Amino acid sequence: MSAVRRTRGRTLEFKDVHDGGGPLLAVEDLHTAFRTTRGTVRAVDGVSFELQAGTTLGIVGESGSGKTVLSRSIMGLLPPHDVLRSGTVHFAGHELTAMKPSELRQVWGAELSMIFQDPMTALNPVKRIGKQITESLLLHLDMDKKEAASTAVELLRSVGIPSPEERVRWYPFQLSGGMRQRVMIAIALACAPRLVLADEPTTGLDVTVQAQILDLLGDLQRERHMAVILVTHDLGVVASRADEIIVMYAGRIVERAPADTLFHDTHMPYTKALMESIPRLADPAGTRLTAIPGRPPDLIHPPKGCRFAPRCPYAQTKCLEAEPPLRTAGSPDHLFACWFPLVNGVSTAPAPVAGNGAAATTLPDGPGDTATATAQAASGGTDAAAPGSGDGPTAGGETEAEA
Amino acid sequence: MPDDRELASTHAADQLLGDRFPGMAATDELVVSRQSEALDSDDILLRRPLGILFWLALAWVAVVALAAIFANVLPLHNPNFQNYNAINQGPSFHYLLGTDDLGRDLLSRLVFGARVSLIVGFVSVAIGMAVGGTGGLVSGYLGGAVDGSLNALSFVILAYPAIVAVIAIVAFWGQSLWKITIIIGVGTIPLLFRVVRASSLSFANRDFVIAAKTMGATTPRILFREILPNVVPVALTFGLITVAGVIVIEGSLAFLGLSVKLPTPSWGNLISEGTSNGNISINPLILLWPSLCMFLLLLSINLIGDRLRQRFDIREGLL
Amino acid sequence: MGKYFLRRSIQLVVVAFIISILAFLLVHLLPGDPSVTILGPNDTAQNRAILLKQLGLNKPLWQQYTTWLTAVFHGNLGQSYLNHESVVHILATGFPIDLELIVISQIIAFAVAIPLALFTSRRPNRPVDNVATTGTFGLLALPPFVIAPILVAVFAVGLNWFPATGFVPLTQDPWANLQHMILPSVAITFGSIAVYYRLLRSDLISTLQQDFITMARSKGLSNRRIMWRHAFRPSTFSLLAAAGVNIGGLIAGTFIVEYLFALSGIGFSLVQAVNQRDYLVVQGISLVVALAYVILQFIVDFLFTVVDPRVSRG
């Protein structure tokens, strides 16, 4: 895409990511909590990371681990009340966390945009899709209505929607799920943002469409030199697509590494458990992650030590007492939070605490969950080698060693 | 490449389209939505305490009800006794709220008038609920052609200016309290039928009902054990709103002298008396007291209804 | 789209037919004898029989119905037994008054309710919202027969700002007309304000929790734009439905203010006719009023398709 003309009403200037040095996005010690009648829910609890321009970061975690809240906290797109946020977010030379709402609105949609999880509910049902695209064009770019209209058509074409001239006049309900997600991508990319936050962009879609949409996003990213944060609960989705991966658990980063490293040298037992639960192509669309026995902890009263300890097969007394810090060992870009990290797929814990692994499988949720877990474990040895589309790094060796 | 003909229709559209007569959306809107998602901020707000206003409202309804019930026993003047030596008096120890232009005690007229409003309000809705509510419960659950025609019929009846029917029947049958109550009660049947039916219908295909069905529960058992408990909150809440509505109708009739026969006091005709013959400028108290009581009663009933609605987590429907 | 309107039109005809039967039956199944009304209670049985025959009231019901319906189709709704005024004439003089009352009161209601709801729904259950919401309960508790006398007492008798009664046609003196119509219109607007506000507010609150609103925020749109362009339209379903029912009810439901302010609208004419057992007038007016009600609901249904394209194209 050629140079973008921004509207004159802007009061903010954004540094060109190429010569500024430094990362495009720097998140430091971000905390987000919700005040509820039951107590304060610490959904994001001290997250820091950096992201270079044009690269892809995968954020992975179970349902409820705080991925959505994290991505919305980065944008500053949180509910207007009963929210506590601290920490800083620097983006393209500006501190987003210090911006007034009116300044944030110049960033949103223009420099930083979001693709939502469910295209069914995230598009306005009573507005033509063309309007939903031109809206941000007219707001952020120096365009007149005609220009915006033809740009919208081009955008729809570029996301692979056939006969876009007609489709601009359609309503979301007239499109299939996959097409809607394409429209959403078109909206998010309309103003050529530097960073796109894609929050589970394919969870509601069936597997073949998932791959199409992700590939499309990847192509557009390369074309436009955007950075992408790809949020998902499925490691298989980010395996081949992300440069770096962050694994979240209970509002915290538990492991962070370049994608290859993460798959080949997993340190966190939780990451490993996630790998073993990568959905197979054969699973029906929208299958939720159920493979790890037990439940994520209560975010109002998180456990004192390692938050994963109640479900960790290697947990030791130390794990229950002190929280492991996010640290490195060996390579400087591989961080993990575990007292007894896995090395070559084998735990460094002195001896598995008797019964904890078993206890984990019989934890709160009763027979249903145990059965699922057992089934997953049984099939894990043979299938785990094929995450997602199959071209990701294999996790099979480790799985077999463990099984 | 996505298929050109990939067209999706949504459930929402199906529901909106649903085979209904115009305007039916109005009451069908009143369906229960229970949201348990933690992400829902309403979750935080809906469980708040009932609040002081609720208890004040309840207290006022209780006071009015007790006064109405014990009107005969209370040490009050005869509401129709005209004391020509005490015309248009202000409040005094003898006449706590003063007297009207015919020297009648305003307090006792007010207390006896309360009877009319309350009896008509609550008893007629009870009648309507017994017939229309039960009918709606069964009809909504069973569905089918009978249900469809009953629903259509109730809609058409609601189009007819009900006040005409009420006035006409009252005029022919007699202006007694109980007759008026029954007539208005019958008048509320189609309305309550529609609301309860819509609610019952919305539960008819829920998982728990289907589960009960597959386990071999009989229809009456499903109706009373599964559907009824879920419909009661809607029925109760809407019933209260209807009580307020009925009190307004009775008041309007009374205002025109078409409710209970004069000189039996009723708040509507007390207000009417306060308005006439220059009473407004000479003795505004005649108008003030019944207006105030009526205002507070309607306010209280509506507040109670709304707090219940919040408690039961029912979306705001339509009166 | 075409199919949608065809189906609706067929329904309209069916409903209209049922309503005509209803309007007819109610009046004719009532006990009581119109000859008593016309001739007084002391006339001879013979005279009564003659009169009933003249009026066609001795024929079987279905014959009376078809005769009446045929006349209706020819634009003849009959005339009053009492003063021989034609029903069409009563409607023609009364309807403009009701229309004006409805238009003024609804403009006030929407002008108050919509901005208020847009404002409070953004911060539900905050002080401002609580005051406004409780306040609307106050409005709801002021039906016309309570508030109208108070308005008269304060603004007409007390302050003498507006005339207490009477009517001046719009065509004759628009300013005087408005002065006469303000108080009665205000008296019937309270309930509308309360209902519209509460429904719109509650729908807006649930709309504002939708993903597409967060999506609109993520585009950088201003709050104002989000409220008006994204949240308002999908939140108007209950409001529209309520407005349809409410306005429909007002067509013949303004009899209290018509009585109090001495306006000769349809509502009070109808009440009077019922009270005087003026059969044909009751029958004719109630038919027209019920039809107007139904047509209004069809208009509302059409508006649904405008508000949400899914309704007609699903």
Ligand SMILES: Nc1ncnc2c1ncn2[C@@H]1O[C@H](COP(=O)(O)OP(=O)(O)OP(=O)(O)O)[C@@H](O)[C@H]1O
């Ligand atoms: N507005 C809110 N009020 C209270 N709690 C909230 C709110 N938003 C999120 N939470 C809580 O924060 C936690 C993290 O939620 P989040 O939606 O970020 O999870 P997620 O990782 O995106 O999960 P999923 O895969 O289901 O999308 C959850 O426990 C959730 O209940």
Ligand code: SF4
């Ligand atoms: S080994 Fe200990 S620190 Fe590491 S994940 Fe398990 S419980 Fe946590």
Ligand SMILES: [Mg+2]
């Ligand atoms: Mg999420």
